[in-house]
Amino acid sequence: MNIAATSSFVLNRRHLLGIEGLSREEILGLLDLAEEFVELNRQIEKKRTSLRGRTQINLFFESSTRTQSSFELAGKRLGADVMNMAVNSSAMKKGETLIDTAMTLNAMHPDILVVRHHASGAVELLAQKVDGSVINAGDGAHEHPTQALLDALTIRRNKGRIEGLIVAICGDVLHSRVARSNIILLNALGANVRVVGPSTLLPSNVERLGVKVMRDMREGLQDADIVMMLRLQRERMNGSFVPSSQEYFAYFGLDQRKLAYAKKDALVMHPGPMNRGVEIDSSVADGAQSLIREQVEMGVAVRMAVLEALARNLPNA
Amino acid sequence: MLSDRRPILLANARIVDPSRDLDFPGDVLMADGVIREAKRGISAAGVPAGTEIVDCKGHIVAPGLIDIRAFVGEPGAEYRETLATASQAAAAGGVTTIICQPDTTPAIDDPAIVDFILRRARDTAIVHVQTMAALTKNFEGQEMTEIGLLKAAGAVAFTDGARSVTNAQVMRRTLTYAHDFDALVVHHTEDPDLVGEGVMNEGEFATRLGLHGIPTAAEAIMLERDMRLVALTGCRYHAASITCRQSLEILQRAKENGLPVTASASINHLTLNQIDIGSYRTFFKVTPPLRAEEDRFALVDAVSSGLIDVIMSDHNPQDVETKRLPFAEAAPGAIGLETMLAAGLRLVNNHGVRLTTLLGAMSSKPAELLGLPGGTLRNGAPADVIVIDPDISWVLDPSDLKSKCKNTPFDEARLEGRVVRTIVAGRTAYEYAST
Numbered sequence: 001m002n003i004a005a006t007s008s009f010v011l012n013r014r015h016l017l018g019i020e021g022l023s024r025e026e027i028l029g030l031l032d033l034a035e036e037f038v039e040l041n042r043q044i045e046k047k048r049t050s051l052r053g054r055t056q057i058n059l060f061f062e063s064s065t066r067t068q069s070s071f072e073l074a075g076k077r078l079g080a081d082v083m084n085m086a087v088n089s090s091a092m093k094k095g096e097t098l099i100d101t102a103m104t105l106n107a108m109h110p111d112i113l114v115v116r117h118h119a120s121g122a123v124e125l126l127a128q129k130v131d132g133s134v135i136n137a138g139d140g141a142h143e144h145p146t147q148a149l150l151d152a153l154t155i156r157r158n159k160g161r162i163e164g165l166i167v168a169i170c171g172d173v174l175h176s177r178v179a180r181s182n183i184i185l186l187n188a189l190g191a192n193v194r195v196v197g198p199s200t201l202l203p204s205n206v207e208r209l210g211v212k213v214m215r216d217m218r219e220g221l222q223d224a225d226i227v228m229m230l231r232l233q234r235e236r237m238n239g240s241f242v243p244s245s246q247e248y249f250a251y252f253g254l255d256q257r258k259l260a261y262a263k264k265d266a267l268v269m270h271p272g273p274m275n276r277g278v279e280i281d282s283s284v285a286d287g288a289q290s291l292i293r294e295q296v297e298m299g300v301a302v303r304m305a306v307l308e309a310l311a312r313n314l315p316n317a
Numbered sequence: 318m319l320s321d322r323r324p325i326l327l328a329n330a331r332i333v334d335p336s337r338d339l340d341f342p343g344d345v346l347m348a349d350g351v352i353r354e355a356k357r358g359i360s361a362a363g364v365p366a367g368t369e370i371v372d373c374k375g376h377i378v379a380p381g382l383i384d385i386r387a388f389v390g391e392p393g394a395e396y397r398e399t400l401a402t403a404s405q406a407a408a409a410g411g412v413t414t415i416i417c418q419p420d421t422t423p424a425i426d427d428p429a430i431v432d433f434i435l436r437r438a439r440d441t442a443i444v445h446v447q448t449m450a451a452l453t454k455n456f457e458g459q460e461m462t463e464i465g466l467l468k469a470a471g472a473v474a475f476t477d478g479a480r481s482v483t484n485a486q487v488m489r490r491t492l493t494y495a496h497d498f499d500a501l502v503v504h505h506t507e508d509p510d511l512v513g514e515g516v517m518n519e520g521e522f523a524t525r526l527g528l529h530g531i532p533t534a535a536e537a538i539m540l541e542r543d544m545r546l547v548a549l550t551g552c553r554y555h556a557a558s559i560t561c562r563q564s565l566e567i568l569q570r571a572k573e574n575g576l577p578v579t580a581s582a583s584i585n586h587l588t589l590n591q592i593d594i595g596s597y598r599t600f601f602k603v604t605p606p607l608r609a610e611e612d613r614f615a616l617v618d619a620v621s622s623g624l625i626d627v628i629m630s631d632h633n634p635q636d637v638e639t640k641r642l643p644f645a646e647a648a649p650g651a652i653g654l655e656t657m658l659a660a661g662l663r664l665v666n667n668h669g670v671r672l673t674t675l676l677g678a679m680s681s682k683p684a685e686l687l688g689l690p691g692g693t694l695r696n697g698a699p700a701d702v703i704v705i706d707p708d709i710s711w712v713l714d715p716s717d718l719k720s721k722c723k724n725t726p727f728d729e730a731r732l733e734g735r736v737v738r739t740i741v742a743g744r745t746a747y748e749y750a751s752t
Contacts, residue, residue: 198493198494198497199493199494199496199497199550200490200493200494215497240460240487240490241490241494242461242494243454243460243461243462243463243464243465243466243494244463246463246466247463247464247465247466250465250466251465
């Protein structure tokens, strides 16, 4: 059965570069549209034709299995022709070379470019140079908007709401684009957001983003409805930011003991991939309170929603 | 264990309690390892049966000293000093708590080694022993240690001993991280590049001796940098060894700006100067180097004013192999646990430093800084107490020293006043037998 989308939501902008700047209505519109795709994706027949004839290029300057395959599947299920381009970022220099790449691609008339880049702001720079739509699939430590949307969808489906929930975002906030996008989105929808981690992994003035800052997990998790763990990159572990994985896990890793400080029905999330035994204990990651696998499922639906909502606004749509 | 500890009454004493700035005639009663009372008029009749009554004959009774900077060779250099010998030297000098420095082999940069030190001390030492842990792994100044786990294991503060963390980014992150754990960072402020090949204070005297000099700026620049990083991070910071006027000015400004900063000076820098090196006497080679007399005077004033919070021994035993060498090649360091107080009394006798100020800088201030229970004669405090006879005039004979190494700069020095009894946890750990 081919379910037709009932939502007529249109994202009235050419690109999705971040959550910042999206209105509450736009966010909710995307989430509602994504709900429909969740249902579609659970059918045997998953294909739609709304992107038929469109070309989607996944331009990944930084490797990512999860996000790239999620976008690829989303594009294909909507009928787009999807091409994956992995660009060795070390062979590239920023600035002109990035623009050169953009111009080269632009000459091939893609309709949608899904871009991941290791430098904050690179996706926005590229968006200025191309004619089609650009979706930010993660730029440096800046934003990862589809991750925030899929997190919000996961929360809403499990809690029935986002407003008023206490969400603790824990760990390496400093390097996390996921954290930034989530903070902006969850605030826009009325959640109470906390960030929890060692000061070395918290950006300066992060409280100005409208979050409570806590440095102790027990305090930070107290009465939380949602515990969102972040990945600690292993190269950040020794010496520079935290002393060792052993100490990090002891004070900031999520295990059952720390989770007990959160509400009884608290739910655990992680954008993946996880470092088990570093930021999260296996018993929690695989436990009854974990939404981690559901997040992956929601990822495809959210990306379909974003692609479709942008495509509805493309020329000749 | 407690049953063999008789109560002690120190009668007819001059009680000096720097934690409350008190100096009055009275008596001190100790039982079960704690101070029961320190007041005027505790009569022998009013004490528990079996109490050992000591007539102090008007001598000073004060809290036991807490030495926050002692290098002990255990583990790894037991030929220089062990926890046992250091503790005997400490008891003879009135030091009831030693704070070990982490520069041992292996370095105290792992919770298991903190545990080893504390257990070893329980088994072999006759005074209390606490330890600082390394600030960076293996003192390399690159990777911070497990500050949380080390603190949980019992480390009272974090330091790279006689080494400075030169990388400002590493220092910033370490201070930031330490602040989350309310850990105290103790830093030796000496820029190694400016120290270069220097072996003594830079100036005319070094020029005359033909030795490479170390400028006071080597200390001041590093301290100034640290003050900026403390302002940025809010971490509790202790300058390990201040030696010159320039540093005092920086410290003064930092304190006036409300930064959580404290500082120590070693007994060597407070009582000796670069001229004492004389004809290349390596017992006077310490790090940072002994400075000019005007710097020493400034340090003494800073103790009086409270700008310098703590006086420490900087006890660093070196054997003949490392000291009987040409000055430039000899290892720096001097022992000091046994002589810290006696030498410190020179500041009282010759420079007008108040006795409570001196004793406070060696007991109540370090206790406060490290969150230790001693350093006071309040009721209920640990019975770590010393009796000082301020009138004993003596000449230091190195062969009388308890320390394994004899590298004392006070070799044959005439000293005024000495500890005659040291009580640790209610037990007499040292008693001076005048001959």
